[in-house]
Amino acid sequence: MASFLYPRVCFWLSSFKSLTFIVYSIMKNLILISFLIIPPMLGYPDLQQDFDDVISKKELLGQFDPSSHPDFEKIHSDYTNKPSIYLRKKAYSAFKDMFYDAKLCGIDLKIISATRNFNYQKGIWERKWKRTKYMGWQKADKALDILKYSSMPGTSRHHWGTDIDLNDLNNSYFETGEGQIIYQWLRLHAKDYGFEQVYTSKDQGRTGYQEEKWHWSYLPLSSIYLQEYNRLITSEDINNFNGSEVAGEIQAIEKYVNGIQKENP
Numbered sequence: 279m280a281s282f283l284y285p286r287v288c289f290w291l292s293s294f295k296s297l298t299f300i301v302y303s304i305m306k307n308l309i310l311i312s313f314l315i316i317p318p319m320l321g322y323p324d325l326q327q328d329f330d331d332v333i334s335k336k337e338l339l340g341q342f343d344p345s346s347h348p349d350f351e352k353i354h355s356d357y358t359n360k361p362s363i364y365l366r367k368k369a370y371s372a373f374k375d376m377f378y379d380a381k382l383c384g385i386d387l388k389i390i391s392a393t394r395n396f397n398y399q400k401g402i403w404e405r406k407w408k409r410t411k412y413m414g415w416q417k418a419d420k421a422l423d424i425l426k427y428s429s430m431p432g433t434s435r436h437h438w439g440t441d442i443d444l445n446d447l448n449n450s451y452f453e454t455g456e457g458q459i460i461y462q463w464l465r466l467h468a469k470d471y472g473f474e475q476v477y478t479s480k481d482q483g484r485t486g487y488q489e490e491k492w493h494w495s496y497l498p499l500s501s502i503y504l505q506e507y508n509r510l511i512t513s514e515d516i517n518n519f520n521g522s523e524v525a526g527e528i529q530a531i532e533k534y535v536n537g538i539q540k541e542n543p
């Protein structure tokens with residue numbers, strides 16, 4: 279009986295979500311336009327200046343502790359099996375909406391990684407940097423090899439608190455059985471909640487990381503973080519770890535930070 283109802287509940291839910299999304303988009307644009315028109319009329323301070331204060335270079339580079347940051351919240355054990363992981367509050371709230379709607383369709387989402395700061399990423403990177411297999415390698419080749427699976431400290435989207443890894447860190451999990459059903463649901467519905475797969479197949483010329491079917495980004499926030507990253511950060515800011523000197527040479531910002539799916543096909 280319950281399983282008979284699922285498709286209808288899902289259909290009703292999708293239609294309702296589409297309608298509310300349209301109303302929400304209109305309202306959001308009206309508010310946005312009013313923000314653009316009213317402040318100059320009233321002589322408010324420069325909004326871009328305020329925005330700079332909100333996203334600092336340190337936050338873009340992951341140089342902070344999410345456990346003591348007021349914009350972050352610890353993820354409850356209902357949604358993860360990790361003891362102490364954090365997300366930005368807006369992204370977390372959107373995830374919870376998605377989680378419960380997915381559950382109505384019999385889909386169980388689990389966050390297996392969320393915010394990872396600079397020091398955490400530095401730990402991963404430097405452990406790999408010291409591997410004996412890299413004896414005699416050029417630094418740039420070594421960095422490119424590590425980048426197949428791990429970000430350079432200071433260049434990870436996980437620094438921003440907007441991106442999550444879901445259910446399993448292997449593409450093969452999402453290609454059969456339960457994992458395939460979860461992936462199909464995410465491909466169809468995650469965008470309704472603001473989440474998109476950014477590391478898609480590289481067949482269309484996307485640069486950087488391999489495809490990651492588990493990595494989902496909350497674009498309403500992360501698109502602003504990427505824009506600010508490109509405005510404020512250069513390869514000289516990628517420093518303070520072994521191998522950071524090749525960040526410019528291997529085009530870590532151009533090919534990896536910006537090596538994302540631009541629009542969902």
Ligand SMILES: [Zn+2]
Nearest residue numbers: 436442443493
């Ligand atoms: Zn990830």
